[in-house]
Amino acid sequence: MKKKQQPDLAALFDTYCEAYSTSDWELLNTAREIPIDELIRKNKQAAYDYLYSDIPLKKKLIWLDKLFSDCGLQDYGQLLELLKENSKLIRRKIEKIILNKEKKTRPLLEQLYPELDEELRNWSRQLFKYWDNSHASAAKIRFRNKKAVLDYCSEHIELYCTQQIAWLPQKPYTRIHWANETDVDEFVPRHVIRYILSEYASLVQVTRLHACDAIVPFLDEKEWQAALEELYQYWLSDGAEAGRRMLLLPYCFYGGEEQIARLAPRIKAWSKAARKQLVRFTMKLLGLKASPNALILLNEWMETAPSGTYKRSAWEAFRQAAVRKRLPVEVLADQIIPTFGFDRLGEKVVDYGTRTFHVTLLPGFTVSVLDIEKQKVSKSLPAPTKRDDREKAEKARAELAGLKKQVKTQTNIQRKRLEQALKNGRSWSKNSWLATFIENPVMRYLAKGLIWGVYKERKLQNSFRYMEDGTFTTAYEEEFILPDDAVISLVHPIDLTVEILARWKEQLDDYEIVPLIPQLNTPVHPLKEEEKQGDTLFRYSGKKVYISNIYDFETADVTTRMENNILYILDRSFNVMAQLSYIIEGGNCHLNELYFSALEEGEDINTIRLPKEERLPISSIPERFVSSILDILVKAFSLED
Numbered sequence: 001m002k003k004k005q006q007p008d009l010a011a012l013f014d015t016y017c018e019a020y021s022t023s024d025w026e027l028l029n030t031a032r033e034i035p036i037d038e039l040i041r042k043n044k045q046a047a048y049d050y051l052y053s054d055i056p057l058k059k060k061l062i063w064l065d066k067l068f069s070d071c072g073l074q075d076y077g078q079l080l081e082l083l084k085e086n087s088k089l090i091r092r093k094i095e096k097i098i099l100n101k102e103k104k105t106r107p108l109l110e111q112l113y114p115e116l117d118e119e120l121r122n123w124s125r126q127l128f129k130y131w132d133n134s135h136a137s138a139a140k141i142r143f144r145n146k147k148a149v150l151d152y153c154s155e156h157i158e159l160y161c162t163q164q165i166a167w168l169p170q171k172p173y174t175r176i177h178w179a180n181e182t183d184v185d186e187f188v189p190r191h192v193i194r195y196i197l198s199e200y201a202s203l204v205q206v207t208r209l210h211a212c213d214a215i216v217p218f219l220d221e222k223e224w225q226a227a228l229e230e231l232y233q234y235w236l237s238d239g240a241e242a243g244r245r246m247l248l249l250p251y252c253f254y255g256g257e258e259q260i261a262r263l264a265p266r267i268k269a270w271s272k273a274a275r276k277q278l279v280r281f282t283m284k285l286l287g288l289k290a291s292p293n294a295l296i297l298l299n300e301w302m303e304t305a306p307s308g309t310y311k312r313s314a315w316e317a318f319r320q321a322a323v324r325k326r327l328p329v330e331v332l333a334d335q336i337i338p339t340f341g342f343d344r345l346g347e348k349v350v351d352y353g354t355r356t357f358h359v360t361l362l363p364g365f366t367v368s369v370l371d372i373e374k375q376k377v378s379k380s381l382p383a384p385t386k387r388d389d390r391e392k393a394e395k396a397r398a399e400l401a402g403l404k405k406q407v408k409t410q411t412n413i414q415r416k417r418l419e420q421a422l423k424n425g426r427s428w429s430k431n432s433w434l435a436t437f438i439e440n441p442v443m444r445y446l447a448k449g450l451i452w453g454v455y456k457e458r459k460l461q462n463s464f465r466y467m468e469d470g471t472f473t474t475a476y477e478e479e480f481i482l483p484d485d486a487v488i489s490l491v492h493p494i495d496l497t498v499e500i501l502a503r504w505k506e507q508l509d510d511y512e513i514v515p516l517i518p519q520l521n522t523p524v525h526p527l528k529e530e531e532k533q534g535d536t537l538f539r540y541s542g543k544k545v546y547i548s549n550i551y552d553f554e555t556a557d558v559t560t561r562m563e564n565n566i567l568y569i570l571d572r573s574f575n576v577m578a579q580l581s582y583i584i585e586g587g588n589c590h591l592n593e594l595y596f597s598a599l600e601e602g603e604d605i606n607t608i609r610l611p612k613e614e615r616l617p618i619s620s621i622p623e624r625f626v627s628s629i630l631d632i633l634v635k636a637f638s639l640e641d
Contacts, residue, residue, distance in 0.1 A: 173197070334435075451464070574621075
């Protein structure tokens with residue numbers, strides 16, 4: 001019997017790498033026919049031989065990803081040997097692969113360490129330091145007193161690390177006092193500040209350093225933040241060189257809320273200048289900072305960023321912050337909705353030092369200012385007099401002057417969030433709903449005119465509207481008492497009877513209320529009972545369409561992709577993907593079946609592995625969400641239910 005001929009593995013591997021390094025469509029189609037993962041797993045040594053062969057760097061990087069990421073190979077000794085090629089790009093790729101695999105790779109790297117040159121040894125030490133900092137024990141580090149801080153910094157400061165901050169001027173950090181220090185002539189020794197700055201400057205990956213976090217409380221906060229500001233401005237004036245961006249770590253982590261707020265226009269300027277890496281880097285830092293202003297800034301970029309890349313970066317940073325706080329993303333987003341200093345009644349007191357003013361936020365987001373001393377009402381805060389504290393006055397005036405713009409931004413953000421809630425059926429407990437929509441003065445005005453529902457097992461029990469006097473009313477204008485155990489969601493018209501829907505519309509018209517979103521006019525595509533029992537919809541099967549028309553209906557939240565005669569629709573309001581198969585015959589496109597599959601939180605349609613085989617029961621998906629997907633199809637393809 002004739003022996004089966006072995007394929008030329010090196011040639012097949014090279015075809016794959018050539019296709020993905022050149023993005024040649026013809027080659028890509030050829031590469032997709034190759035069972036590359038299966039061949040690699042069955043012929044590991046041949047795969048490693050190709051990795052170490054004389055191939056271009058671009059192909060080597062693609063092959064590294066394929067072996068150790070896609071195929072999940074774990075021969076890390078083979079991987080680490082590539083360090084000897086002394087390529088920074090290969091080093092970064094290796095770093096990415098092994099970063100979360102300390103247990104399996106650290107002993108191998110320690111064994112290889114004596115054979116490495118000085119630069120690679122320094123890189124290895126920083127990686128060891130990153131791993132050490134991630135251990136639970138590192139988070140427990142504490143210092144009893146100044147002497148303990150001094151001793152620790154003296155022992156741990158490294159020459160290699162300080163070389164990374166040699167470009168910084170020393171003056172800004174040589175006159176910082178100890179916190180609560182009464183001796184005005186005693187300053188924090190320079191090596192303490194240099195230790196903090198150099199440790200962050202030499203990191204291989206972004207993280208918060210627990211030792212530095214424990215040292216910083218011993219520094220005078222205002223002087224430390226002022227020094228960071230001066231160093232940051234120096235970096236900006238020098239062109240904000242990307243290679244020195246690690247200065248942003250201590251600036252973001254230890255900067256005050258006002259400094260974080262001032263990053264907003266800077267990030268916008270970087271995005272306009274196409275400095276994508278710097279924007280995404282700063283987003284990650286804000287997620288680690290996770291202070292109110294940092295999260296507000298991220299939330300704004302999640303909803304209003306100029307490109308999908310920035311939205312995804314902001315969303316991932318925000319999601320990681322939510323994970324660390326052990327909160328769902330949407331709950332954290334609720335908690336950071338700003339009040340701009342106003343109480344639940346929309347009031348606040350502004351202090352000028354010698355004078356105080358009572359400021360009231362009005363429904364149109366204008367303000368009424370009462371001079372308490374003169375009992376005089378005006379539309380804005382007055383200019384400070386000689387008797388006033390000028391710093392306090394100017395700060396208050398600047399905040400009020402920017403209020404309109406800030407509220408406009410929040411209005412856009414919350415409108416999008418409410419539109420998503422209308423589609424995905426997000427619900428709140430009574431207490432969380434009151435805190436989000438009633439206690440917050442801005443949200444109370446924005447939510448005016450929205451119709452809410454009390455649901456039980458996703459079935460609408462009652463619908464109601466919040467009144468400005470603090471009560472609730474029904475569609476029949478009868479007082480409604482909100483139950484203590486209420487599960488509340490925005491009402492979708494699909495849940496309302498024709499009569500109740502008409503009454504709500506009439507009530508809003510009678511009171512001349514224009515709601516923030518066109519809730520009651522949302523298109524409805526109800527499911528038939530037999531459709532709810534299965535996992536596939538055939539209502540549009542056989543319809544002739546121009547499939548490319550779907551691209552006209554993409555939005556910031558709705559993304560589509562076509563592959564192997566399947567149209568994928570990802571609506572980011574819900575972790576479910578719609579999959580619509582179609583058939584091409586004689587140059588014509590006919591729709592086939594529609595089904596839904598679950599997504600992992602944060603999965604990106606551009607990198608997701610398709611198709612998703614598992615089909616969700618239609619009954620497990622909110623009918624309002626299915627209706628929103630059907631509406632996209634109806635409009636894109638001029639269909640009828």
